[in-house]
Amino acid sequence: MLAETRAPGGTKALPPAGPPRAGERLGGPAGRAVALAAGTLLLCAIAALSLFAGVGQASPTRIIESLLAGPGAAEGTVSTIVYDMRLPRMLTAVIVGAALGVAGAIMQALISNPLADPGILGVNSGAGLAVVIAVGAIGLVSFERYVWFALAGALLVSLVVYALSLTIGRGSPLTVLLAGVAISAVLTGISTALAILDPARFNALRGWMSGTVAGRDLATIGQGGVVILCGIVVAACFARPLAQLALGDETAQSLGVRVDATRFGAAIAIMLLAGGATALAGPILFVGLMVPHLARLLAGQRLGWSLAFSAIAGAMLVLVADIAGRFLIPPGEAPAGLLTALIGAPVLALLARGGREGEPG
Amino acid sequence: MRRQAHGGASLVSREARGSASSDFDVDFGTWRRPVRTRLVSGVLNTRIGMLVGFAIVAGTAAFLSGIALGKYAVPFEEVIAILRGADLGFANTVVLEWRLPRAVAGLVFGAALGVSGGIFQSLTRNPLGSPDVIGLGAGAFTGALLAVLWSDQQTAITILALAGGLAAAAAVYLLAYRRGLSGMRFVVVGIAVSSALTAVNSILLLRMSTSVATTASIWGQGTLLDVRWPEIVPAALCIGVLLILVIPLAPALHQLELGDGTAASTGVRVERARLGLLLIGVLLMAVVTSIAGPIAFVALVAPQLARLLAGSGGATLAGSAATGALLLSVSDTASAHLFPVSLPVGVVTAVAGGAYLLALILREASRR
Numbered sequence: 013m014l015a016e017t018r019a020p021g022g023t024k025a026l027p028p029a030g031p032p033r034a035g036e037r038l039g040g041p042a043g044r045a046v047a048l049a050a051g052t053l054l055l056c057a058i059a060a061l062s063l064f065a066g067v068g069q070a071s072p073t074r075i076i077e078s079l080l081a082g083p084g085a086a087e088g089t090v091s092t093i094v095y096d097m098r099l100p101r102m103l104t105a106v107i108v109g110a111a112l113g114v115a116g117a118i119m120q121a122l123i124s125n126p127l128a129d130p131g132i133l134g135v136n137s138g139a140g141l142a143v144v145i146a147v148g149a150i151g152l153v154s155f156e157r158y159v160w161f162a163l164a165g166a167l168l169v170s171l172v173v174y175a176l177s178l179t180i181g182r183g184s185p186l187t188v189l190l191a192g193v194a195i196s197a198v199l200t201g202i203s204t205a206l207a208i209l210d211p212a213r214f215n216a217l218r219g220w221m222s223g224t225v226a227g228r229d230l231a232t233i234g235q236g237g238v239v240i241l242c243g244i245v246v247a248a249c250f251a252r253p254l255a256q257l258a259l260g261d262e263t264a265q266s267l268g269v270r271v272d273a274t275r276f277g278a279a280i281a282i283m284l285l286a287g288g289a290t291a292l293a294g295p296i297l298f299v300g301l302m303v304p305h306l307a308r309l310l311a312g313q314r315l316g317w318s319l320a321f322s323a324i325a326g327a328m329l330v331l332v333a334d335i336a337g338r339f340l341i342p343p344g345e346a347p348a349g350l351l352t353a354l355i356g357a358p359v360l361a362l363l364a365r366g367g368r369e370g371e372p373g
Numbered sequence: 374m375r376r377q378a379h380g381g382a383s384l385v386s387r388e389a390r391g392s393a394s395s396d397f398d399v400d401f402g403t404w405r406r407p408v409r410t411r412l413v414s415g416v417l418n419t420r421i422g423m424l425v426g427f428a429i430v431a432g433t434a435a436f437l438s439g440i441a442l443g444k445y446a447v448p449f450e451e452v453i454a455i456l457r458g459a460d461l462g463f464a465n466t467v468v469l470e471w472r473l474p475r476a477v478a479g480l481v482f483g484a485a486l487g488v489s490g491g492i493f494q495s496l497t498r499n500p501l502g503s504p505d506v507i508g509l510g511a512g513a514f515t516g517a518l519l520a521v522l523w524s525d526q527q528t529a530i531t532i533l534a535l536a537g538g539l540a541a542a543a544a545v546y547l548l549a550y551r552r553g554l555s556g557m558r559f560v561v562v563g564i565a566v567s568s569a570l571t572a573v574n575s576i577l578l579l580r581m582s583t584s585v586a587t588t589a590s591i592w593g594q595g596t597l598l599d600v601r602w603p604e605i606v607p608a609a610l611c612i613g614v615l616l617i618l619v620i621p622l623a624p625a626l627h628q629l630e631l632g633d634g635t636a637a638s639t640g641v642r643v644e645r646a647r648l649g650l651l652l653i654g655v656l657l658m659a660v661v662t663s664i665a666g667p668i669a670f671v672a673l674v675a676p677q678l679a680r681l682l683a684g685s686g687g688a689t690l691a692g693s694a695a696t697g698a699l700l701l702s703v704s705d706t707a708s709a710h711l712f713p714v715s716l717p718v719g720v721v722t723a724v725a726g727g728a729y730l731l732a733l734i735l736r737e738a739s740r741r
Binding site for chain 1: 591
């Protein structure tokens with residue numbers, strides 16, 4: 013419940029100068045709860061829509077029939093399309109999107125940088141490279157084996173980014189972003205090189221490497237979901253102390269926040285969320301950048317609410333990207349990761365443009 | 374107007390000439406030597422000369438080993454004999470038809486990328502304002518890919534690549550401009566434009582890959598693998614003309630580095646010079662990209678390496694061309710032979726250049 017430089021919500025002491033104060037437009041906790049519920053409903057609607065959207069030969073009535081019949085009850089292509097293709101990718105999109113949204117919000121709070129995103133800063137690429145090494149060099153094929161590599165890769169890069177933001181990034185969010193872009197370029201380059209060196213082995217990873225939610229079976233999604241759920245729980249636990257860290261270490265300490273433990277917890281949350289999401293869907297960029305801004309617009313500086321909104325909005329974004337990708341380049345499909353980059357990059361440009369004047373550079 | 378071999382010290386040079394009798398000796402620094410002939414006078418930075426010389430030697434070594442190495446190894450003596458016109462049967466085909474175009478492309482395209490990078494880093498007065506970082510390479514490649522959808526004429530591809538590069542430059546400029554261009558904001562906006570265009574490129578490549586499968590995706594990484602004479606000859610001619618055109622503009626580029634006002638006061642027609650340089654820079658990038666795909670970071674690294682090695686104040690276009698040619702031929706030879714499978718050179722330059730970019734950012738940040 014922190015408002016960094018703002019007056020406490022609801023007071024009319026200050027005249028509303030400029031745009032209405034972010035977070036107050038929803039009218040207190042009740043309004044936010046309603047907005048969150050509405051968002052969840054909208055998410056469900058889009059998720060349902062994603063079951064019907066596609067180029068496959070399946071009319072809506074047949075899809076509803078096979079849904080009512082349950083898995084395995086009905087035979088034929090429609091049942092296959094629904095249960096083996098569209099339902100898994102819908103679940104993947106929701107889980108991955110929520111994870112990336114929350115990871116972005118946590119990361120922006122952790123390194124107090126509004127341009128942070130585990131994708132742009134190289135965390136997802138680090139997890140991706142670790143998976144490429146695990147699958148290609150060591151030959152692990154099952155998700156529950158290589159997910160550990162993804163987590164380790166994500167943790168390593170997020171620690172590096174954190175260290176960078178403490179040293180070079182003081183007062184300059186753009187510098188940290190640039191460093192992250194460079195890290196990301198190197199890691200992605202190595203992944204690409206490995207994939208080209210051994211095409212046979214990496215054929216299965218080809219789609220995954222540009223970030224796709226397609227082609228996961230339900231068991232894998234379940235395992236990834238567990239990892240991501242853990243991440244969301246950790247994130248929720250540390251949301252409050254993390255928000256208090258924004259006041260500065262000493263003030264936070266005097267409020268009873270254990271500073272180092274909080275930072276460590278946030279790093280673990282990012283590891284679980286970004287690593288788990290990348291292991292499931294490959295390195296997807298920009299979701300963690302865009303979504304927290306939208307969430308802050310709705311929830312203000314309240315990190316807990318912001319996380320909830322980020323999760324919903326992230327899931328929605330990846331779902332929409334996936335649905336759009338099905339129609340963009342018939343007869344093929346564009347992976348969701350490309351669509352999020354396409355939507356997210358202009359947002360980054362606008363955010364960078366809106367950055368403070370006289371940015372040291 | 375007096376021509377200067379290298380304009381970095383032009384003000385000093387004019388002052389010296391104005392006040393000095395013929396035997397007045399000004400110390401321009403350890404590596405600088407005043408050159409006075411009847412036609413041209415100026416201060417020659419001998420380190421740039423040495424750098425160019427070194428690049429020629431090392432570049433020739435990379436060039437020759439690029440030709441000699443491979444599954445069908447041709448000894449150096451035979452390579453030289455063939456290049457001098459001997460006929461050794463199959464080895465001739467290997468050397469002249471397969472490997473020579475690639476080696477030539479490495480040198481020529483590298484020089485083009487280096488000069489393009491030098492121009493842009495000077496124009497933006499920002500070491501990161503290089504055409505491959507701020508999305509011009511990606512934009513040129515978008516244009517090239519769009520052209521491939523309709524036609525396979527190399528001219529059409531190059532023209533659309535040019536249009537794409539210019540459009541990307543305009544987009545970056547418009548998005549980043551807010552009461553002036555601040556350094557970092559400009560670069561981050563450029564990176565954003567670059568990521569968006571890269572995503573577009575990947576989508577276009579996916580769309581196309583039903584017909585041309587793997588070649589297109591390798592092209593998307595930036596490669597010299599499939600470069601043959603019919604492509605390289607017009608491209609090399611084009612690059613040669615552009616490199617000649619840039620020579621008379623080089624002094625203006627150095628003045629522009631000092632700021633528009635200062636440049637104008639030293640007699641540079643600011644807008645005209647900038648437009649000409651911008652066009653040449655984008656064209657160089659477009660020609661290379663339309664054939665080799667987006668080769669990352671050579672344009673970023675080459676001018677700075679040149680500056681470092683030459684110890685010059687600003688970017689030197691001759692040095693940038695030399696280091697660019699050297700970097701690309703060495704990377705291409707390395708990418709072709711260091712690994713079990715021949716990699717696209719763009720992957721190698723992306724990894725090496727990305728590491729360099731990181732080091733550059735760390736250094737710039739710690740200097741503040």
